[in-house]
Amino acid sequence: MGSYSYNLLCNCYYPNYSKSKDIAKFSHVQTGMNPLCKKPICFLFPKCHVDSASMGINIEKTVKIEVKEENQRGFKWVEIGNDITEAQKEAISKLPFNMANRCKALMKQIICFSPDKGNISDVLRAWVKIMKPTRAHWLSILKELNMMDHPLHLEVAEHALLEDSFEANVRDYTKLILCYGKQNRLKDAENTLTAMKERGFICDQVILTAMVNIYSKAGHLEQAKEYFEEIKLLGQLLDKRSYGSMIMAYVRAGMPEQGEILIREMDTQEIYAGSEVYKALLRAYSMVGETEGTQRVFDAIQLAGFTPDDKMCGLVINAYGVARQSQKARVAFENMRRAGIKPTDKCIALVLFAYEKESKLDKALEFLIDLERDGIMVGKEASEVLARWFKKLGVVEEVELVLREFAGREARIGA
Numbered sequence: 346m347g348s349y350s351y352n353l354l355c356n357c358y359y360p361n362y363s364k365s366k367d368i369a370k371f372s373h374v375q376t377g378m379n380p381l382c383k384k385p386i387c388f389l390f391p392k393c394h395v396d397s398a399s400m401g402i403n404i405e406k407t408v409k410i411e412v413k414e415e416n417q418r419g420f421k422w423v424e425i426g427n428d429i430t431e432a433q434k435e436a437i438s439k440l441p442f443n444m445a446n447r448c449k450a451l452m453k454q455i456i457c458f459s460p461d462k463g464n465i466s467d468v469l470r471a472w473v474k475i476m477k478p479t480r481a482h483w484l485s486i487l488k489e490l491n492m493m494d495h496p497l498h499l500e501v502a503e504h505a506l507l508e509d510s511f512e513a514n515v516r517d518y519t520k521l522i523l524c525y526g527k528q529n530r531l532k533d534a535e536n537t538l539t540a541m542k543e544r545g546f547i548c549d550q551v552i553l554t555a556m557v558n559i560y561s562k563a564g565h566l567e568q569a570k571e572y573f574e575e576i577k578l579l580g581q582l583l584d585k586r587s588y589g590s591m592i593m594a595y596v597r598a599g600m601p602e603q604g605e606i607l608i609r610e611m612d613t614q615e616i617y618a619g620s621e622v623y624k625a626l627l628r629a630y631s632m633v634g635e636t637e638g639t640q641r642v643f644d645a646i647q648l649a650g651f652t653p654d655d656k657m658c659g660l661v662i663n664a665y666g667v668a669r670q671s672q673k674a675r676v677a678f679e680n681m682r683r684a685g686i687k688p689t690d691k692c693i694a695l696v697l698f699a700y701e702k703e704s705k706l707d708k709a710l711e712f713l714i715d716l717e718r719d720g721i722m723v724g725k726e727a728s729e730v731l732a733r734w735f736k737k738l739g740v741v742e743e744v745e746l747v748l749r750e751f752a753g754r755e756a757r758i759g760a
Contacts, residue, residue, distance in 0.1 A: 422471045425453040433457050440489070447476040448485045455490070455497055465497055469504045480512045499524055503537070515541070519552045526559025534559055550576055554587045561594035569594040582614070589622045601629035601638060608645060617649040624657065631660040634667030655681070655689045662692060666699030671708065674699035690724030697730045706738075 425437075436456045440449055451472045458465060472478065483505050490498040502521050505511040518541040525534040538556065542548065553576045560569040573591045576583060588611050595604035604626055611618060623646045630638035643661055646653060658681040665674035678696050682688060693716065700709040709731075713723065723731075 422454075422468075422475065424450075425457050429457050436493070444485060444489070445482055447472075447478060448482050448489075450476065451478075451486055452489060455486075455495065455501070458497065465500050466504050469501065469508075473508055473510060478510050480510065483508070483511045506537075506540070513544075515546050515549060515552060518546065519555050522552065522555050522559065526555070526562065529563055531559065531563060531565070548575075550579060550581060550584065550587060553579075554584075554590050557587065557590040557594065561590055561597060564597055566594055566598040566600075583616075585611070585616050585618055588616065589618045592618060592622050593625060596625045596629045599629070601626050601635075604629075605638065605642065608642075612645075612648075620646075620651050623649065623651065624660075627657060627660050631664040632667070634664055634669075636664045636668050636670065636673070639664035653681075653684070653686070655686055655692060658686060659689070659692045659695055662695040662699070666695055666702060669699075669702050671696075671699040671703045671705055675708075675712065688721065690726045693721075693723060694727040694730045697727055697734070701730065701734045706734075709734075 433456050437453055440452055454468050454472070455465070458468060487498070487502055487505065490501055499521065502524070506513045506517060506521070518537055522534045522537050525537065534556070538552070553572050556572040557569045560572065569591065573587070576587050588607055592604040592607050595601065608618060608626070623642060627639060627642045627646070630642060639661055643653065643657065646657065658677065661677045662674045665671070665677060674696055678688065678692060681692065696712060697709055700706070700712065716723065
């Protein structure tokens with residue numbers, strides 16, 4: 346038991362400590378700085394033959410002295426006992442079995458932390474002083490807090506950047522900025538970037554792209570443009586993420602034409618955006634019935650090597666429907682079928698919507714007859730378009746017929 350206690354405490358609190366088989370070799374053990382005299386406090390141990398239990402007791406005393414010293418600074422590091430809530434006990438019980446003891450010690454403090462105990466930074470400073478964590482320990486803590494979606498996660502991450510033991514790099518700042526962006530905490534993201542620069546780190550394309558991205562999602566086009574221009578000033582070739590973030594900023598601002606200009610700029614450099622960027626551009630044109638822009642982007646998608654799916658084809662059909670060009674909507678539908686793409690009920694509904702916009706009931710019925718001849722059944726969404734249209738025309742019996750047929754078909758399928 347004594348040997349176990351000794352090894353556990355050495356590994357937990359003094360990772361650089363070592364012992365031989367029978368001789369414990371102690372040197373100066375530095376425990377921290379005395380706030381009054383500003384000199385290190387050291388414990389001197391002579392080289393001697395001692396048993397494991399004695400060494401365990403000495404280490405325990407050393408740790409207790411450090412804890413006492415930290416407590417005198419204002420924050421009291423008190424081990425978490427059993428006088429905690431059931432929710433806290435459950436959270437502690439779910440901590441990874443193989444998590445380092447010093448990490449578990451901090452996680453317990455964070456889980457049981459309340460504002461009346463002071464500031465979380467006091468807890469973290471005490472932990473660093475007493476338990477001497479490494480970067481790996483910090484990362485373990487941050488990973489667990491992130492998985493728990495703990496409310497103090499970002500505060501801990503922010504403090505970690507200040508600690509030498511964390512060995513912060515630019516990517517650590519990038520991750521924090523992106524987290525702030527997800528919560529729309531733009532001011533905190535800006536402050537983090539400023540702090541990074543003040544600490545001597547140089548902005549690169551990745552972190553500036555992150556700034557473009559968060560301002561894009563927040564709908565702040567001008568700020569996104571400023572950071573995009575800053576990326577260009579780096580004098581490096583822009584990658585598809587940087588371009589994509591700026592294109593999305595234009596799309597969200599209702600300016601797909603500007604996004605399309607960047608797409609063409611990328612094409613000249615043989616850089617292709619992700620499929621989600623093309624889809625966003627396609628949707629932006631489709632929703633306002635800009636058929637030429639929709640067709641251009643649809644063509645660009647294929648040139649970029651992406652195979653159109655039923656959703657992309659649906660956006661093309663929708664663009665013609667909104668523009669009151671039902672014949673072209675029908676042609677787009679037939680082109681989709683010829684390309685081997687199975688038409689969905691959504692696509693059928695969009696063609697019917699296009700006919701409805703132009704009040705071409707005869708063409709709509711002809712379209713439905715052709716579908717039935719090819720063994721394609723009308724589903725719920727298309728039936729609802731027909732029902733709504735018939736109601737406008739005041740044809741009640743037809744509405745009931747459509748709904749009755751649809752209900753019977755659903756019952757047969759369910760059986």
